[in-house]
Amino acid sequence: MERRDWTKQALAGLAPELLKLHHEIWAYAEPSSAEVQSAKLLCEVLRQKGFTVEENICGRPTAFIATFGAGHPVVGYLGEYDALPGLSQQAGLPRHCPVSEGGYGHGCGHSALGTASLAAALIAQQYLQTSGQPGTVIYYGCAAEEGEGVKPLMARDGYFDATDCVFAWHPGSTNGVVNMEMIAVKTAHIAFKGITAHAGGAPHLGCSALDACELMNVGVNYLREHVIQEARLQYAYLDCGGTAPNVVQDHAKLIYGVRAPKTEQAAEIMQRVVDCAKGAALMTGTTVEVTPRMGYSDLFQNKVVASILNSAAQQVGAPAWAEADFELAKQFTDQYTPAQQNDLQQTVQRLYGKEQLQQVLEKPLDTKMEAFDETKMLKIYGCSDVGDVGYVTPTASL
Ligand SMILES: [Zn+2]
Known part of the structure; x- marks a missing residue:
């Protein structure tokens, strides 16, 4: 039997069980890092199929890794299963119809994302079992893709070091190997601490953390003029120090995000943003604490893996x-x-x-199954935690 037909047959065998799983994860619709039931369900299926599962990795309770087989090639599949706030939705309806008003829902198709990657891993496993070939299949349980992302931590902790290549996918409106590069992002929490005082009676005794935030933002808004064209500088208030104008605010906190085409560029600009924070602290007599938060490397496609994926996708065709x-x-x-x-x-x-x-x-x-063309790579100003995987092992996405 041709390999393509064998694969389709194997998939048809798994389909009822996987569709059920997809619907269950859809119904759970759990937030990033709290995908407890969804992760448990995926781990249960993987264990039952003979995978060795290691849960609670990288200090994230809902992140896991499941391994089957031995020797090379070592092929990895990325699975995600978290939902987004405000997108609670009854299945199969073409209009907004929440199960719980304001609740979480799978707007990004992550109920299918983890499940279809599981399908790929199980079929690769069946292939190893049937053919008797050496090889290892790894399913990466990638928690919190909609949040701060666990893949950079998996890359940092060496979970991709022995993997020969990694396949990822994400739902979209067209079929094909991902023909785009995405930019890098770095974020940080910036917390100012000051001294409170009555803003009418004794303002000279106070040091305002809110003033520090505002001066920092002014500094960064001037900095915009002096960074590369493609960079984006974004901020939001996490804490504006309270609601009373007659109290000098002794605490205030910002989140800053810096986006740039390359990771080094984002890091360099973030350093200048941190300098603006230090300057604002000096100006206001406050202290500042900078805590690095989510950061994703820029995403590029490994052209060899992408070409292999493309030829397989062309053979299989569109759904x-x-x-x-x-x-x-x-x-x-x-x-x-x-x-x-x-x-x-x-x-x-x-x-x-x-x-x-x-x-x-x-x-x-x-x-149609769009053809992968590396000469027509689109540059997208979004970012993905798959970027960090691509820096440590050859990676391509469908
Ligand atoms: Zn998504």
Whole structure:
């Protein structure tokens, strides 16, 4: 039997169990780092299939690694299973219909993400078992992808060191090997501590942490002029020191995010942001504590692995959508705003040409497997924690 047909047959065998798992994780819809039940469910299936599971890795209770087999090649699959706030949603409905108002939901398709990566790992396992070939399959239980991300910690702690290549995927509106590079991000919490006083009676005795935040922001806003074009400097108040204007605020806290095409560039700019914080502390007589938080390296595709993935994807082709799938998709796009409709039309026209525009808009699901073309790599201003994996082992995403 051809390898492609063998794979399809193996997948069909696993499908009922995996669909059930996908729906269960959808219903759990757990926040980043609190995906307790979702992680437990995935670990249970992996153990039952003969994988060795190590839970609670990198100091994150919902992160895990599951290993099967021995020797090379060592192939890894990244699985994610966390949800986003405010996206609680009943399954299968084309309009916003929350299960619990304001609750968490899988807006980003992570209920399918961890499950489909599991499918790939289980099929690779079946291949090793059937063929008797040496090889190791690793499923990475990547907690908190929507939050601070565990993959950079896994990379730091050496979990990818023996892995020959890693495959990742993410739901999207088109099919194909990811043909884009993403930028790096570094974030930090900046907490100022001052001295409180009555702002009317004794302002000369106070040192304002809120003033320090504002002076720091002014400094950073001047810094914008003197960083590379592609950089982004962003901040938000985590603590503005209270709600009373007649009390000198002795505590205030900001979160800063620096985005730049390369990791070193983001680090260099973040250092200058920290200098602005130090300057503001000096100006106001406060003290400042800087705590580095989430940081992702820039994401690039390993071209060799991406090409292999592309040739396999071209053989398999796009998903075989049923009529019901097209109808449901159409119910979604019918609700788009004029701006969203316009955006959709442009994408369809780019992929299918003007002649097929109306036809595709009637059945708005991608029926092609786009070809990977490394000469047409898009630069995206988003970022992903898969970037850190790509720096330690050859990685490509579908
Ligand atoms: Zn996502």
